[in-house]
Amino acid sequence: MNSHDRERFWDRFRRHFGASRHTQLESLGHARVEAAREGSWVFDDRGQRLLDCDTSGGICNLGRRPAPVVDAARHALRQTDQGNFPMMSWEKAELARRLAAFTPPGLECCVFSVMRGEALDFACKLARGSTGRTQLLTVDGGWYGETGFALTLSDRIDRERFGPLIPDVGTIPFLDADAACKAITRRTAAVVLEPVQAENHARKLPNGMLQALRHRCNRMGALLVVDETQTGFGRTGSRFACEAARVKPDVLVLGEALGAGLFPIAATVFTQQANAFLNRHPLIHVSTFGGSDFGCRIAVAALDLYESQKPWLNADQVGLELQRRLTRVVARHPTPVSVRGSGLLLSLDLGSSDRATKFCRKLADGGVLARPGRVAPRSVVLRPSLLIGTQEVAWIERAVEAALDDLR
Known part of the structure; x- marks a missing residue:
């Protein structure tokens, strides 16, 4: 999609779905056109690869298009x-x-x-x-x-x-x-x-x-x-x-x-x-x-x-490792951030909804797709495919650390 087609697409989006919805997507770093998906990953129209840590609200437990x-x-x-x-x-x-x-x-x-x-x-x-x-x-x-x-x-x-x-x-x-x-x-x-x-x-x-x-x-x-x-x-x-x-x-x-x-x-x-x-x-x-x-x-x-x-076995083992790594990451940062969750349903509390929104935008820049919690908008939910492995865990860890660095 070239720049002209992209702008025409977003003009239509704003007309049919609302300008405020587009603004909200932009604030989260999610104003992207989903062009492809495979396994634990999605690809936008500019070719950026993102690890899907939203999975459409946990629908895609087995990855995209198993x-x-x-x-x-x-x-x-x-x-x-x-x-x-x-x-x-x-x-x-x-x-x-x-x-x-x-x-x-x-x-x-x-x-x-x-x-x-x-x-x-x-x-x-x-x-x-x-x-x-x-x-x-x-x-x-x-x-x-x-x-x-x-x-x-x-x-x-x-x-x-x-x-x-x-x-x-x-x-x-x-x-x-x-x-x-x-x-x-x-x-x-x-x-x-x-x-x-x-x-x-x-x-x-x-x-x-x-x-x-x-x-x-x-x-x-x-x-x-x-x-x-x-x-x-x-x-x-x-x-x-x-x-x-x-x-x-x-x-x-x-x-x-x-x-x-x-x-x-x-x-x-x-x-x-x-x-x-x-x-x-x-x-x-x-x-x-x-x-x-x-x-x-x-x-x-x-x-x-x-x-x-039996993805619950992987979720238990890999989720525990991811939670350990994220806990170490947030402990190194001056701003209080808490990590909580079970298996591969994890959440980071950023302290305010504004910080959570900015954090999601920074995560997207780093190749991770996630969004704030609906009830606790100060938090960001991480729920990737239940079949992720050590490479994806390391990817999330790097993206979270970079996003926290940018929030300082």
């Missing part, structure tokens, strides 16, 4: 399409079987969606329907998406701009297990949480608090809904973060990483007990594009790759 999944998509395109959403197909049945085997024991039932927000919204509808209660509680500081229930549950300061939100939704305090458990009563339909709050400086709920919430939900007859969109499929060093905490949810939300970045598909998996509500009301929830036959083929291929590669 070859076995691309091959499966090509094959599926020759044989199938969207399918007829009220009807069953081999593709839907096979993905349901595979998810029941891949997720924690007891989660045998599923409903497919297009994206995380839709999957989370269905989880909330299921909780209200199966318990006959309306109150939903969430741990403060989470981020769940842009749709109705997801937006209401998310800790974002601008959500009131959208008008009245869904009623009877409250928050329970992070880290205060006693107060959180007291808030859960026989009015509570479900507690919804993220085991690690990726967009909030990678805050991790202690295993003990997760276990206490599980026990309290059992006593009060409430469901425990765990959203593993950011943490599932190995991101934090185990297949699922709730498994590492030895906590079994009633409902597990799996986001777009199920489609390996090639097709929008998500899922809500849940117990037979929760499924009793759908048995009584079998067509109470449908999704036109949820669980398309084409998407199910891609998801099965992605599960094949997850199972063969």
